[in-house]
Amino acid sequence: MNPLTATALGKRYRTRWAVRDCDFAIPEGKVVALIGPNGAGKSTLLRMVAGLIRPTTGDLTVFDTPVRGRTHPDVSFLAQSRPLYRDLTVREQVRACAAMNDRWSTDRVHEVLGLLGGVDYDAKVGTLSAGVLTQLAIAMALGRLPRLLLLDEPLADLDPLARDETLRIIMTEVADRGTTVVMSSHLLSDLREVCDHILLIDEGRVQLNGDIEDVLARHRILVGPAADESTVGGTLISATRTERQSTLLLREASPTPEGWAGTEPDLEFLVMGYLRASRERRSSARRG
Numbered sequence: 001m002n003p004l005t006a007t008a009l010g011k012r013y014r015t016r017w018a019v020r021d022c023d024f025a026i027p028e029g030k031v032v033a034l035i036g037p038n039g040a041g042k043s044t045l046l047r048m049v050a051g052l053i054r055p056t057t058g059d060l061t062v063f064d065t066p067v068r069g070r071t072h073p074d075v076s077f078l079a080q081s082r083p084l085y086r087d088l089t090v091r092e093q094v095r096a097c098a099a100m101n102d103r104w105s106t107d108r109v110h111e112v113l114g115l116l117g118g119v120d121y122d123a124k125v126g127t128l129s130a131g132v133l134t135q136l137a138i139a140m141a142l143g144r145l146p147r148l149l150l151l152d153e154p155l156a157d158l159d160p161l162a163r164d165e166t167l168r169i170i171m172t173e174v175a176d177r178g179t180t181v182v183m184s185s186h187l188l189s190d191l192r193e194v195c196d197h198i199l200l201i202d203e204g205r206v207q208l209n210g211d212i213e214d215v216l217a218r219h220r221i222l223v224g225p226a227a228d229e230s231t232v233g234g235t236l237i238s239a240t241r242t243e244r245q246s247t248l249l250l251r252e253a254s255p256t257p258e259g260w261a262g263t264e265p266d267l268e269f270l271v272m273g274y275l276r277a278s279r280e281r282r283s284s285a286r287r288g
């Protein structure tokens, strides 16, 4: 049973489509990097999965149950805004969440906060650093014992130490409970550390979906003479060219021709290649 399946999924705000024609499935136990430029539709997608907004078209199922504008009991969503009560103490915040949720484990929250060492339960939430605030919000999300955890930009505004601690919390959750995690972020190197699956969207459409290692292995970077690209085979995703040299990102490339050097791309190169290609398609469509 897939934790998440989207079929022909779309969301339109007034006249503009934020998410369009999305078809994908996420297998259980994966940590998914939801990647895309600003305005790509990442938050809209997560909010639909969380049941906070309804799709305009298509179907979305979470653990085989259709999502129709209601939060599935097995799903926890942490919005970018970190919804916590700033006037409460940490202890009061935990109690408030316990009172609001039918399924709840205060022990789980203590376990998660225990990973950080030294969280002051008497401190007002509003006085916490950005890092501890995010970690507290994640602990609250985990208190609901989700099987699918959705995190919208959990690493934004965090310093490197806080990012590292936050990633540790997520990795511990996955190791302890096998929770499926979908997290959006622009920080590719951090995502590479914890994620094993990529969902790349741009202009609301899925550009790539799959196991990161498989996706990388299906692509090659070829560097060779600009004058002779005719010997190169495969699906060209993007290219940068100087007078003398071409650097090509290809999917399902044929064997590397003589005179060319071939390597497997890293995640950053791959994502940049797809986003560059998508931007070029947009500008040539505008030029007509």
Ligand SMILES: Nc1ncnc2c1ncn2[C@@H]1O[C@H](COP(=O)(O)OP(=O)(O)OP(=O)(O)O)[C@@H](O)[C@H]1O
Residues within 6 Å of the ligand: 013, 014, 017, 018, 036, 037, 038, 039, 040, 041, 042, 043, 044, 045
């Ligand atoms: N409530 C809304 N009403 C109208 N348009 C919206 C609304 N929410 C988002 N949009 C538009 O939908 C598109 C997708 O926005 P969304 O916030 O989902 O993208 P995102 O990938 O999360 O971006 P970012 O990385 O900047 O957070 C954008 O063009 C945005 O302006």
